[in-house]
Amino acid sequence: MxxxxxxxxxxxxxxxxxxxxxxxxxxxxxxxxxxxxxxxxxxxxxxxxxxxxxxxxxxxxxxxxxxxxxxxxxxxxxxxxxxxxxxxxxxxxxxxxxxxxxxxxxxxxxxxxxxxxxxxxxxxxxxxxxxxxxxxxxxxxxxxxxxxxxxxxxxxxxxxxxxxxxxxxxxxxxxxxxHTYIPPSGIYVEIQNLYNNICIKLQPVERMTNKRKRFINTLLDNGFIISDFEKAFRRVDESEYFNSLKDGQWKPTFDWIIQEDNMSAVLEGKYDKSFDFKGGNAEKKNKFNNFKGRGYSSDEMQNLERKLLSQ
Structure with a gap:
């Protein structure tokens, strides 16, 4: 040599x-x-x-x-x-x-x-x-x-x-x-296994489609590495916000996570904590008058909507 x-x-x-x-x-x-x-x-x-x-x-x-x-x-x-x-x-x-x-x-x-x-x-x-x-x-x-x-x-x-x-x-x-050589295949399988093993509460990935491969290729081309995928899956699994979602509500999927904007948001911790949708007893300002606004919870809003529709 x-x-x-x-x-x-x-x-x-x-x-x-x-x-x-x-x-x-x-x-x-x-x-x-x-x-x-x-x-x-x-x-x-x-x-x-x-x-x-x-x-x-x-x-x-x-x-x-x-x-x-x-x-x-x-x-x-x-x-x-x-x-x-x-x-x-x-x-x-x-x-x-x-x-x-x-x-x-x-x-x-x-x-x-x-x-x-x-x-x-x-x-x-x-x-x-x-x-x-x-x-x-x-x-x-x-x-x-x-x-x-x-x-x-x-x-x-x-x-x-x-x-x-x-x-x-x-x-x-x-x-x-x-002599077929497909180097990305191992990467796809590795990412799929990481998701299925970490995000066990979410819908598993059964097969790696061409659309999913394109999303992954975009992330890799833009500098994301395998460890970024693992970190994102763990943050989704441990997210206070995602874990607060009830059955029947929208929940994140593999296809949602591997989109570049969503992956970046997850890695930046935007979904780590639950959002305060109820508003508690906080006063809501109204620019038209000085009356105190009432803070409705999501359940209260649904009940009110049902009553209005039933009349």
Whole structure:
């Protein structure tokens, strides 16, 4: 592994990056320092603990698309090849070849699972020889491009020679089915479980609809993290106002809580205490006369309304 690492200033100064918490940004820098020469990190949790970051910080980097996570727990810096370039005599191939075989390179150099966005598979020393990586007897399937010359990335080893002809003929759809990657799914499930486990007095969430996912995405895009959801659910559960609501009255739901204005209001404590609707015996001022106004309770108002309607 090289002793020096570089960062692309356009990515580091982007709104998507700078809008994240400083702890998340710090974790990203340390993960880049820990990565091998292809951008893979085998111990992201260890790096997270080392810098004192939280699970939310790591999950946010994955959700925002700065990291790609594999089922094995390994992560790779998505824009690694936009950050770093290494000379052939300094390059050390990654040990995570199985994970690397799932990746493609986009035109801008970013890693992706989506073959439709790619110009080639991950190019490095351990897959320069396509016939070794995908022998004809192998059952491994990959997508191919008709012109192998378009995939050529000249270097010291191949000197600009054309790559061997493609030997796998599987469709792009086959690859997408084998390597489907949906990082936000775990976040949705985690938020759903937090709500169901904390707000046990409210209607539970049975399924995560696309509409609910959009609300959650909006909150995450605007800087909310997993711990904010947990705090909001606990404040709703412990709220004096919400707990004072009787059966038959409106009560908060998951869909109400995850709307941005409502989430902010809950976190700011606007519903912590019960509102004084009765008014007690407090005098009500009337600008038209000096008579004392009467303070009606909600029950008294309902009884009065029934009497008026029955006449």
């Amino acid at each position: 090289a002793a020096k690492r570089m960062f692309n200033i356009k990515l580091i100064k982007s709104d998507a990056f700078t809008s994240m918490p400083l702890s998340t940004q710090a974790l990203y820098f340390h993960l880049n320092l820990e990565a091998d020469d292809d951008g893979f990190i085998g111990n992201p949790k260890g790096v997270q603990r080392f810098v004192g970051a939280s699970d939310d910080d790591l999950n946010l980097l994955i959700y925002k698309g700065f990291l790609i996570k594999f089922d094995s727990g390994v992560v790779v810096v998505k824009h690694w090849r936009m950050h770093n370039t290494l000379k052939g005599d300094r390059y050390v191939e990654t040990a995570y070849q199985e994970e690397g075989s799932m990746l493609y390179l986009k035109k801008n150099g970013a890693y992706t699972f989506d073959a439709e966005q790619a110009v080639t598979r991950l190019e490095n020393k351990w897959n320069q020889n396509v016939s070794k990586m995908f022998p004809q007897s192998s059952t491994v399937q990959c997508s191919v491009v008709e012109s192998s010359k378009e995939l050529l990335l000249p270097n010291k080893e191949n000197k600009g020679e054309a790559l061997p002809p493609p030997i796998a003929t599987a469709t792009i759809e086959t690859v997408k089915q084998q």
